[in-house]
Amino acid sequence: MSAIHELQPHALWQHFSAICDIPHPSFHEEQIREHLIGFAKEHDLEWQSDAVGNVIIRKHATPGMENRVGVIFQGHMDMVPQKNNDTVHDFPTDPIKAYIDGDWVTAEGTTLGADNGIGMAAALAVLAAKDLHHGPIEALFTATEETGMIGAQGLQPGVLDGKILLNLDTEDEGELYIGCAGGTRIEVNGEYATETPVDNFVFKTLAISGLKGGHSGCDIHLGRGNAIKLLIRALHRLEAEGVRIASLTGGSLANAIPREASAVIAIPEASQIACDNIIDQCSNELTAELSVVEPNLTLTLSNAAPAAELMSLQDQSKWVAAVNACPNGAQRMSDSIEGVVETSLNMGVLTINEGKVKAHILPRSLVGSCNDALSDAVAGLFRMLDAEVIFSDSYPGWKPDPDSQILAIMKRVYAELYAQAPGVKVVHAGLECGLLGSKYPEWDMISFGPTIRFPHSPDEKVHIQSVAKFWDLLVATLKAIPEA
Template sequence: MSTLSSLHPQGLWQHFETMCSIPHPSKHEQAMIDWVMGLAAEHQLEHFQDEVGNVIIKKPATAGMEDRQGVILQAHLDMVPQANNDTQHDFTKDPIRPYIDGEWVTAEGTTLGADNGIGGSSILAILTSNDIPHGPIEALFTIDEEAGMTGAFGLQAGVLEGKLLINTDSEQEGEVYMGCAGGGDTNVSFPLEYQATQSNQLAIELSVKGLKGGHSGCDIDTGRSNANKLLVRLLAAMQQQGIEPIICEIQGGSLRNAIPREASCKLVFNAAKHAELEQVIEAQTLEIVDEFGLVETALSITSQQVATPETSLNTSLSQQIVASLNACTNGVVSMSQTVTGVVETSLNLGVISQTESTIDAKILVRSLIDSSRLQVEASLASLFSLTNAEISHTGAYPGWKPEANSVMKNVVQQSYQELFGKRPNVMVIHAGLECGLFKSAYPEWDMASFGPTIKFPHSPDEKVEIAAVEKYWQLLLSVLKNIPTK
């Protein structure tokens, strides 16, 4: 197994290999911050943290480039922590185990962190180099992008001087992104009431496993299924057949911005209905495989009898939870009328979790248009108001509207043309880049986002294409060389 540092560009891959050895899931970035700050100190670069915890590093222009406009290179320090069910991994303590798999780099059983570790590593490679020509550089490493965009929300005006920004958090080589979706969180909480189980009741654990999962924005239109939605579909089908499954415990997914891969429910039912229940599961499994089998090739739906617990949810409450979650829209809501082939509005039922007192559903709504996001949130509020659930909307962040006369767009297009003999595609991404939030503190910033090809981010299948990293690196250096004068 070759090490990543054997790949080219060597400096980038060496930094990424070190990143993989440092635990850095969202909200646990301190070790990564310490390492990045240490590198800056080692290379005698001005560096500091702002009030919210973002790391800023400044590097003067190389000889002959002092007259160029200042550029901000930006990446986020955190990664999405997702592991396969059979992988024991503590993301706050254990290193990521990357390896070369043919033309790709991936990780053993977990997310890789190429999102946004490759971008961050490329910035560090530039900051620590002595032979890359560039004008004045400010590097902005934000915190907690994946779990709340805390760093972008907290960025204050006046901290940075540059007017041009390169965001490195895109995931398709050959595309330059000039706009992105905004988003917001919908939180649904069902207060729980319990009842004693009856002597004539049996219990089973119903599980949905083996789904591909993925990024709830970039992968929302790929035909992948949502484990939470499949689970409640099965429960709803039982209700429709008069079986009356009653929830004891339910859980699914772990992050609202990742399509859930697994979900499970412990439920009780009348023992006399056992054969009927198994028939419903079998019939629904066949239908689900027929619908999703070409995409979800490892889909597994299983049920096994377990010890009957002493209590279950109130029957009426259980029915409400199943019916409302089954009715909850999921996936693509609409396609853009102005940008062909781009999702305009979507939502992801990312997490179902249970405490002693509540069952909680966490939903992420994304949209290129704020009014469309607000309408979806209003629809969700209308749906769940029909139950006894408590509904709130939090964490809204704006989209990034493309600018027609962007200097950065022109420089990236020109550089790509010079390198590869064709123009890159100018795109709008259905994901929450931090650029929209930056505009609040720095409305004058002219921004572009590009990166290497990363497949299946936010899932343990995440992988980055080695050749695309090389092309991304060449483009980044060419863009720095072509930045116009002040």
């Protein structure tokens, strides 16, 4: 365990430290699942695991509170695996190296997994506690939330008995969330003809790096650079000098804003000086445009080994134009909720190699019809290139209920604890509440959490003091749950 287990509240941080030691990226949740089941057995708690890998742990009410409304804690088991290029880390096998950095806890060169490890840790701390006051509790730990909400998709109605859902997966202390955007994952699969390069090409790697990246829902309003889109922009300019693409790779997840992208390119020998000038111009333009939000942006050209194949000139022109034209970022702000993005899109992954083009794109919207319209527009763009376009893992938004009983309770509790009113918000990121509410429409739902910055990127960090406030609010809320 690192020194983080000594932080307050001890129980929560001890569980979070243990979670950091257990590899749990999406699709590799076996060890964390076994940890949860082992925890339930150790504490003599009822548990079950369903067909899609969700884990449910139940705890009886403390004496005198048996007639309170049942509460469900909900968080997800997986974390987003992102690392810096110079960091050696194998997410399915290596622990997260968490450490204290001033007022924050962060990790060495990787995502921290505070999203949603802190939520899991809080639930475990309540389940293990002997000195708290609460009614019946069920803790739902869902599988593979970050790449399709698979656990929430597969949860069956009638399994859980509680009526109030506390989702522990938002990232601003002092704010209570009562709604979220829905989304659809788009996979694009295309093909291109190849050509053998001629002798008068010089091979280089064009790379963009130093971007902040981040969560494609929570951070999309910040206007950060998308490495794929910026690289394609530069390549589009270079096409005028006869530059050809041998391969390209950018991004790693549909729901993470790409921080890095690179392409192996073939430059005609006679065009080297002209291409150097274009790259300098692009670098200066991007630096000027994004100096505030991306101060460390770099566009570099370095030597590369010769490639055996190039993208055909005709196909290259089509694909570069299509990716360049594809929408990206915040598309529309909400008319009804001030300051919240209504509709957005993130091109999270693009690869071009060996005659194949693959892209992963994630549109989101608070309005279902707007999400559908944007998804159809993207599909239409790439289908004009005869690409296969697959929609998957669609999830509904969560419609806000300003008259929610648990909202009223938590607003009162927060004001009593901190002598100020909490914010009431809708988040553009996708929460599992929309899917869960479609299966349990009787649930009264709310989401809250500590302050986490830069989730889904290696800069992820969680504010220490906010974790203590999050815990105090959770404990006080459980005590304030009304009778059934």
